[in-house]
Amino acid sequence: MKTSIRFGVPLAAALLAIGSALGPAYAAGVKIGYVGGISGACGGLTHSARKAMEIAQDEINSAGGVLGGPIEIVWRDSKTKPDEGSKQARDLILSEKVDLLTGVCSSSVFMAINPIAKQYGVPLFSAISGTHKATIDFGHPFVVQTQPHTLMEGKALAEYAARKGWKNIVTMGLDYEWGRTTVKVFTEELAKLNPDAKITRQLWPRIGETNLTSYITAALADEPDLIMAVMFGSGTNSLIKQGKAYGLLQRTELLTFLSTESYMSLGRDIPDGVHGWARGPFYALTADAAREFVAKYQAAHDGEYPNDWGILGYDVMYIIAGALEKAGSTDPAALREALGAMAFDTLRGELRMRTIDNTFNAPSFIGVTRMTDDYPFPVMTDVNVIPGDLTLPDETTVQALREAAKG
């Protein structure tokens, strides 16, 4: 049995042998570390972000790069797992000596990388994850949010619901942080904007639950004006498909999260008349730069359209490049000062970052689905662009959340 613990020799030999395989290759210039769910649950979302970021990288480098050199991106797969994301972020910092980090898809990976960025003083730009906790509750000088976070979206939805004048509302939120927080903010903000509105019932389906009939019947029993469903992907798909049997869309209005890849994958399964919200729908962007980007993206990828995450990924690259140029260095403090002092021309319009929580005034897009002749899938029409300035939480709220997070 003594031989049974002879594991150390093969262990050490094997680990040393793979050393060269995993070893880094360093190059000079501004180095950006991307940590995102290339595989795992986020795999279906992030491929477009990567393609768009590569387009932006080529454009920036062709125009002379930044700080006198090219931008290099080192891609790392978090496998959409927080522990893997945390490990890859640390290696990017320690081995690759990246100047800053970006990417992150799921909230948990964002929350895992956030303290790593703080610990090593490396700026982290969220391009995809929407949790507010990273920049508000556990915010620090080096973390930046470039898209509308959970609190902003909840407020934007309330703004939209108030404009529509819906009074009896059933909420259906996935039973985790995104669902709970969005419903909470929506409820609180709607009470301010339209005191006549009433939340008659709150329902909390579990993530991955595919049979939603009991929730649908419970919601319809209240004869609501609106079902506000904080769901995505297969959850939204199940809700729409199973709701047909109960005449859901004939009996009430539905407001749910519908980013571009949902339209592309569900196609005509999404009926006309669903109210959807999104973070960067390419078809609703009016800037010339957006049209040029979409054309370039399609030309490079066999006519494929970019999804919301592609738009956000492209934007984050130009935000980073612009701030680096203004800062004149990769120094995190100078970079933050530059971020707070300038306006950025993005595909989503002119955006600014405020320094109390390093969050951009990114807009939310809410519209009504319709099959048009322009695209092979339904899109949102009559899109309401809710400006970020309207939805950003005030400083008192930010401070209160930070105090609460201290426990």
Place this chain on the structure above:
Amino acid sequence: MAAEHRRGNASWSIDWRLVAATFVLVAIALHLSPPLVAFAIIEVMIFALYASALNLLLSYSGMVSFGHAVYFGLGAYGLAITIAKFGWPMWAGVVAGPLVSAFFGLVYGALCVQLTAIYAAMLTLACAEITFAIVFQWFDFTGGDSGISGHVPAMMGLSPAWFGMVVLVVVTICILALWRVVHAPLGLTIRAVGENPVRAAAMGHGRKRVQLAAFVISAFLSGVAGTLYGIFHGNVFPEYVGVLFTIDGLVMVLLGGLYSFGAGIYGAIVYKLLDNVMAHYFEYWQLVIGVILVLVVLVSPAGIAGLVSTVAARLRGRAG
């Protein structure tokens, strides 16, 4: 080694020269490796401890746990909650992590040993589901799906090499302690109960009591591994108590070779290295790992330990 175990070899001496050589080699590997390789070594060591703790149940006590990640994850949660929620110092969190795991091992184990075979295994799964649901949804206390992060600096603020040394010392002590347990009278009793509970009962060793002892020891050591993992990453998330971490542990033991003390160690080395290396080269790395696992199981049902024994026997035969 399986045969050795079946024969009930009671030798419990430790080849200290081998332990020292292993220790030195791993230490050198930690210091010569770039960070990503050092991270892989650290992961292997932590999961070797976790899988070895699970192996105590699978190979020796006659129990199957379909929810062992609970004790791994609760070690990390014990650490995080002690520091982030109660404001206690880090050393208190380090002590609390394994104790929390052992406590839940005692409570859940007391329930699970009431049943046997697949029924007990299903009860371990039920306990795991309950724990996961609580951890995932008790937002105010556990952070829900956002977890708890930033309560300790990742790797205690040490370099990968020096944090790896800390892990190496702790894991070595724990695995040596486990070796002693398995080969001490308690371990022999656990084996007896695992192999033939009726005969063990006739000798005065009640199955439930002995299996519960094994369950608590296994939970405690899993908690040590989980606590180390929590410090390694400086965070904890519901995934750490989730079914995928349980499957990881089971696969490591099966891959390593059931009924072998080294199962968890061999399995962790191969599985985590595949996990780390494959993702660099293949987008569909999970598929590649799956195929490799199937091949290993088909070629060597006794796992890597069986493969090593077979190769060693052939080499000895040729030499003779």
